Each structure stands twice: as C-alpha cells, then as structure tokens.
Amino acid sequence: MTPAVPAQAPSSATVRLAVAIDRADASTADVERSSASIAAAGVEPRHVIAHLPSGGVPAALDASDRTHLLWIRAGAELAPTAIADIVAGLERFPRSALVYADAPALRRPDFSPLLLRSLDYLGAVRVFDLQSLRSVDALAEGVGALEVWEAGLRLARAGAEVLHLSEPLTSREPRPGPTDAASVVAMLAGELSACGLDAMIEPGPGGAASIEYHSSRRPKVSIVIPTRGSSAEVWGRSRVLVVEAVRSVIERSTYTEIEFVVVADADTPPGVLEDLAVLAGERLTIVPWTAPFNFSAKMNRGAVHATGEYLLLLNDDVEVIAADWIERMLALAVQRGIGLVGAHLYFEDGTLQHAGHVYRRGEPTHAAIGWSDDRSDPIGSIRFDREVSGATAACAMLSAETYRAVGGMSTLLPGNYNDVDLCMKVRARGLRTVVTPGARLHHFESKTRDATVTDVELDIVRGRWGAWLEREAFWTGEGV
Amino acid sequence: MADGTSERAAERPEPATDPELLEREMMLVDQVIGLEARIAELSAGTRLTPSEQLGVEHQIAEMRRSVEWRAGRLITLPARVLRRVWPR
Numbered sequence: 337m338t339p340a341v342p343a344q345a346p347s348s349a350t351v352r353l354a355v356a357i358d359r360a361d362a363s364t365a366d367v368e369r370s371s372a373s374i375a376a377a378g379v380e381p382r383h384v385i386a387h388l389p390s391g392g393v394p395a396a397l398d399a400s401d402r403t404h405l406l407w408i409r410a411g412a413e414l415a416p417t418a419i420a421d422i423v424a425g426l427e428r429f430p431r432s433a434l435v436y437a438d439a440p441a442l443r444r445p446d447f448s449p450l451l452l453r454s455l456d457y458l459g460a461v462r463v464f465d466l467q468s469l470r471s472v473d474a475l476a477e478g479v480g481a482l483e484v485w486e487a488g489l490r491l492a493r494a495g496a497e498v499l500h501l502s503e504p505l506t507s508r509e510p511r512p513g514p515t516d517a518a519s520v521v522a523m524l525a526g527e528l529s530a531c532g533l534d535a536m537i538e539p540g541p542g543g544a545a546s547i548e549y550h551s552s553r554r555p556k557v558s559i560v561i562p563t564r565g566s567s568a569e570v571w572g573r574s575r576v577l578v579v580e581a582v583r584s585v586i587e588r589s590t591y592t593e594i595e596f597v598v599v600a601d602a603d604t605p606p607g608v609l610e611d612l613a614v615l616a617g618e619r620l621t622i623v624p625w626t627a628p629f630n631f632s633a634k635m636n637r638g639a640v641h642a643t644g645e646y647l648l649l650l651n652d653d654v655e656v657i658a659a660d661w662i663e664r665m666l667a668l669a670v671q672r673g674i675g676l677v678g679a680h681l682y683f684e685d686g687t688l689q690h691a692g693h694v695y696r697r698g699e700p701t702h703a704a705i706g707w708s709d710d711r712s713d714p715i716g717s718i719r720f721d722r723e724v725s726g727a728t729a730a731c732a733m734l735s736a737e738t739y740r741a742v743g744g745m746s747t748l749l750p751g752n753y754n755d756v757d758l759c760m761k762v763r764a765r766g767l768r769t770v771v772t773p774g775a776r777l778h779h780f781e782s783k784t785r786d787a788t789v790t791d792v793e794l795d796i797v798r799g800r801w802g803a804w805l806e807r808e809a810f811w812t813g814e815g816v
Numbered sequence: 817m818a819d820g821t822s823e824r825a826a827e828r829p830e831p832a833t834d835p836e837l838l839e840r841e842m843m844l845v846d847q848v849i850g851l852e853a854r855i856a857e858l859s860a861g862t863r864l865t866p867s868e869q870l871g872v873e874h875q876i877a878e879m880r881r882s883v884e885w886r887a888g889r890l891i892t893l894p895a896r897v898l899r900r901v902w903p904r
Binding site: 425428429432446447497498499500501502503633636637639640641740741742743744745746747748760761764796799800801802803804806807809 | 835838839841842843844845846847848849850853854857862863864865866867868870871872873874875
C-alpha cells in the first residue's frame, strides 16, 4: 500500500525548518495530534521545539542551521503535503519573510496589512524567515498567538514580502483559543504607536479589534459631485438628488474643512443651482459642463477646479449616515501606502450596495451586495477597515496629488468601469485601495439598475489590467 | 550655471495650472499609463504578486480537476485526435 504521507520531508538547501508548537492552553491530546501530523509530514523530531519555553524563539536556533520557523497552533494538523508546499513556495519566492495559507474550505485574503491590525486572519500555521524575524526583533519575548500576530504586523511595517499559499497547509484547523482583550489592545497600541498612528482600539469578539484612526491634520477636502440636477423618488418622496446629498453632508458631517465642487450639466434646473448656493454658500464652486455625457471627464473637470489637498469623489444620489465619515476616510487616506479609500454604501432598504469591488475572471462586481449589516464573510473581515481590490467612485477619497499623477479618471471610460481603472492605476503606483465600514452612506442606486455596459469599456479595462482582474485577492465571501 | 542644474530645470515643463491644460495633461497621463499597462499585459513577464501567481495556478489546477473540464476534454477528444492525424 502506498503510504499516505511522505516518509521524509523534502530536503532543501535553502529552506531548513524548525517547528514550534504553540501549546497555549491546549490539551495534551491537541498537542499530540499536532505532533503526530508534523512527524507524518516528515519533519525530523530533532527540529521540533516540542516544549516551548516561556521566552521567545530559543537562542539555540541562532546557532543552528535552520533558516525558517514553522509555527503551528496546538490542535492543528499539518497536511501531508504541507512541507513540500512550503519548501516549493519558499524556493520559488525566496524573499518571502512570512508564509501563510488557506485552510480546508476556508479562503483567506492575500496579505492585508490594514486588516491584520484588526484581525489575525493568517491561520494556524505560519512560516517565518528567521533572519527577517530577527531584523524586526519579533518573537523574542514569546511565541504565543499574540506574539505571532505582532510578528506579522512588524514584518508588514518593515515592508517585508508575505506569501499566501492557496493550497491549505493543514488538514484540520481548530478555532483560536480565547485571547485576553487587554493584551490585544496593549499589543496593537504599541504597534500603531510605532507606525506613528493615533487610534482608538476597541476589543471585539474572538480576539479581534475595531480600530478607529484619528488624523491630527485637518486638510481641506474637496467634495467633487458631477450632476445634472435630476430628481428621483426616495423613501416614497421625490427629491432633487444633488441638493439632498449636499444638505446631508452639511447637516450631518462633523468634518468642516470642506468645499463642494459641483460639475453641473447645462440643463441643470437653475433652481437646483440656487438651492445649492443657499446651502453651501462660499464653500460651493459650480463648474458648468456643456459637452456630451462623460462621467470621468466631468469628475476630472471638478478635480482641476478643486483646491483641497484631498478629493472626495461623490455621486449625487447619496445621503450621509455616519457623521464622522470624512474623518474615518481621511484618517486612512493620509496613511503611508494607502492610495484610495472607499466607503460602505447602502441601498434605500438598508442593505449593502458597496463594500468594495470584487474582480474575478475579468468581471468586476461588488462584494456583499444586498447583505444586511448583521451578515459576515467567513473570516469576519467586513466589520473592519481592510484592503480591497477596488472601490466605487460613488464615494472615494484620494489625495489630489495621486489623482492627478494617475491622470484622473479615464475619459475613454465615460460611463462604466472608470473606478475600476482608477483603482488599478492607483495600484500600479504601488498604493493600496482600502474601505472602511466607518464611512457609511446611502446610495440610492437601484438594485436592478441596468447600467448600459458597452463591450468597448470592458475591453479597455481588460486590455489594461486583465491579469489583475482574473482572481479576487481580498474578498473571501460568497461567490468567490 | 556650471553644473547645468538651471538648464535641466528650464527644460522641465512647468506643471500646468490652467484648468483646461490640467485636464488635457491628465488625459494624456491616463493614455500613457493605459498604453504602458497594455504593453505590460502583452509582455511575457507577469505583474502578479507571488501570492497572485500561486493563486492563479491553483485556480487553473482546480479547473483541470473539475468534472466540466474532464467532460469537455472527453467530448473534444475525437476532434483533437483528428487534428493531430490530419495536419493542416
């Protein structure tokens, strides 16, 4: 009979693993289960640190020939092919400082430094490059779940490369044990302080934490709204969309350093412009638009008339829900490495319209569309600020500098996918797109909206960014 | 200036300030980025991150393991054999 597991782990000149089992409060049976799976995967017993000291990575490893540390939470079982997969991944991408993987029947997002601050989603098995660990002084104090989470954050701060394997490294992954909330908050506070960030940390269930970032700066934010001054029925009553959008921003927002740049079609009723002037006063700039419809060109025109350091691209069919939405978006937009910030948008009936873009097999769509607020994705990421593949320009913030540097919105995409393209251009600049559930607005777009999508627009976006639109990197909810 | 700094500065175009010029500048930047992106798409090298490369390979492997793929291969088997036997 062919053995189900390799008799010996694949040997490698460049990857030599030591294995640490995090016993925490695990039962003896859990530890034995993990040990058995490690042995079955072919790891020699002398390379397993079975009895972890209360301190960190043993100094003995410094003098050993080991290159990497495989950390496993007691109770998890290594998959028979785990070591081979790790070695293959590290040999192919030797600069990886940290490796993690999906679990059986559970996809995890690609590496998301922002999400990782709130949620340790990296799973029960991780592989660290020992040299990288030493360079960020991680795991020196201990190798418990909290220290391992902190090690990931430190590596992220140092800009280390992180490899996400799609092949599960485990055949069984237990849920993480209880985590002391005070320790989590203390660890995160230290990490955020090291990043130079001011934030309020609220411990949540399962050891996660909601983080509300605060920006000490209050730069001017230019809210750019293209409109034709149209009316629509919302909650049974007719309204002039742009007027009510601006009214809600003024009446409900707590951030005051704003200006409105409204790009209005020539046929916008004069009464609408008068109402806007009354509402926004000196903070309003009306920019006329007389050319044929082109949403991107209208947004660009607004952007060049804006005087703010940051632009907030906004559709006219929105209404503010969360008073601190601008602060929440701005506090992310000013962070290093973040290029564009999106919001959570809700339909008229209170279900989600937008929680980030999802790109799969060349088709852009929205994550969590139609979900109620109490529904969550498998890892619970939707509750936290997080990386996304893209975000809708119905409500998006980015610096005016970045907007101009990427050429604004592409005028080749007058109606659709201009926001997908914008996010891809931001990515091409090495910046990330994120969304925050703290910024909540209604977006009165019909669930059954029949957006006229031309093949030409989709072809342009695929021609530019086809490879990045094939596989969804971050959203692991339904339909992916 | 001896080091040529001022000449280089003079050669560099000033950033546009006129709104109309700024719009045109953005349009041109977009088109350049778009063309660069298309070239990158068509070139042999990949722009995918290591995780994305592995993820896409995993997707392809999963697709090849699927019943639909296998059924398709079976159905097209005669055509594929004929194509080999009967060269163009």
